[in-house]
Amino acid sequence: MKLLMTLHDSINIEMLSTYADGFIIGNHQFGARLTHSFDVEEINHIAKEIKNLNKEVFIQANQMMTDDELSHFSVWLDDLDFSHITGVIVADLGALVLLQEKGLNQKAIYNPETLITNVYDFNFLDQFQVFGVYAAKEITLEDLKKIGSEKKVNMFMVGHGHLSMFYSKRKLVQNYVDFLNEEMALRYRQDLLIIEEHRKEDPYPILEDDAGTHVFRSNVMHAFNQLDTLKTFIDYMVIDTLFKDDYYGALVCEMYQTKNELLKEKIQTEFHETWDEGFFFKKTIYKGKGGEQ
Numbered sequence: 001m002k003l004l005m006t007l008h009d010s011i012n013i014e015m016l017s018t019y020a021d022g023f024i025i026g027n028h029q030f031g032a033r034l035t036h037s038f039d040v041e042e043i044n045h046i047a048k049e050i051k052n053l054n055k056e057v058f059i060q061a062n063q064m065m066t067d068d069e070l071s072h073f074s075v076w077l078d079d080l081d082f083s084h085i086t087g088v089i090v091a092d093l094g095a096l097v098l099l100q101e102k103g104l105n106q107k108a109i110y111n112p113e114t115l116i117t118n119v120y121d122f123n124f125l126d127q128f129q130v131f132g133v134y135a136a137k138e139i140t141l142e143d144l145k146k147i148g149s150e151k152k153v154n155m156f157m158v159g160h161g162h163l164s165m166f167y168s169k170r171k172l173v174q175n176y177v178d179f180l181n182e183e184m185a186l187r188y189r190q191d192l193l194i195i196e197e198h199r200k201e202d203p204y205p206i207l208e209d210d211a212g213t214h215v216f217r218s219n220v221m222h223a224f225n226q227l228d229t230l231k232t233f234i235d236y237m238v239i240d241t242l243f244k245d246d247y248y249g250a251l252v253c254e255m256y257q258t259k260n261e262l263l264k265e266k267i268q269t270e271f272h273e274t275w276d277e278g279f280f281f282k283k284t285i286y287k288g289k290g291g292e293q
Helices: 010-016 040-052 067-078 093-101 119-128 141-150 172-179 224-230 246-258 261-270
Strands: 002-006 022-026 056-061 087-090 108-110 132-134 154-160 164-168 204-209 212-216 236-239
Touching (some): 002 056, 010 246, 022 040, 040 056, 067 093, 093 108, 119 141, 141 224, 154 246, 224 246, 246 261
Parallel strands (some): 002 022, 002 236, 087 108, 108 132, 132 154
Antiparallel strands (some): 204 212
C-alpha cells in the first residue's frame, strides 16, 4: 500500500519524500478542496521533481464541470507533461470520458465521493481501463474488504483527515459576508470554522473555493488501528492535510509508515485534535421522512 499526501508547498517535497510515496496537487479552476493551487508551469516542474525522486504525482481535478468548463479542462490538460504524471483524479464522468478520448484513460482515477459503495460499481469502471477508483469514505471496513477482495483496478481510499460531509455549489460564505455588508476575502481560507452554540467544543471546518462551499467533520478520521488489514487490499491511501500544513503531513506520514503509537499521541496533542475511525464500524443508514429506513 502506497501513502499519498496532499501538498501545501513545493519547497517541502524532498523532506516529505522520506515517508510519502506520492503527492496530490491541483489547480483551483478544476480541483476542489485543494491544500494549494498550482499553475501549469508549477505543476509540470513539481511533477518532474517528484518523478526524479522516484515518487508518484497525481493531479486532483475533482470538480463537477459544465460543458464550457470541460472545454477549458481539455485545453488545460494539453499543457501538462504527462510523462511525469501518474494519474488524474476526477469526479465528473464527463471528465473521465474526456481523458478516455485523449488516450489518458489509463491515468484516470475516478472519485465520485459517496457513490462507489460496492464491488459492482467499483469494477464497472474497469471497462474504461482506468488506473484506479476511490471507494466511498462512508462505508464500513467490511464493505471495503469485500471490494478489495474482488477489485479489478487499483483501489484508492482517504485514510486520514477531515472528511467532507456537506457540499453546496453556492458560495455560502460569501453570501454570509454580503449579508453582513462587510468586505472580507474568505475564499480559499483554511482557518474558518462553524461554531454552534449547543456544541462549541465541536467546530466544523468550512472551506469556500471555486467549486462552492464544503463543510467537514470536526473530528479527524484516521486508519492507524486498521493499517495491517488495509494493507492487504488497498493500493493507495490518501493523507489529506487540508486545514493543516506540510509539517503535519510529514508527522502523520511517518506515523503510518513506522506504526509509531507515541507519534500518534504527539500529533493529537500538538494539534489539539480528536481522532476517530470514521465509518469503519458505523453502517451508514439513510432515513426518509418519519424516520423510515
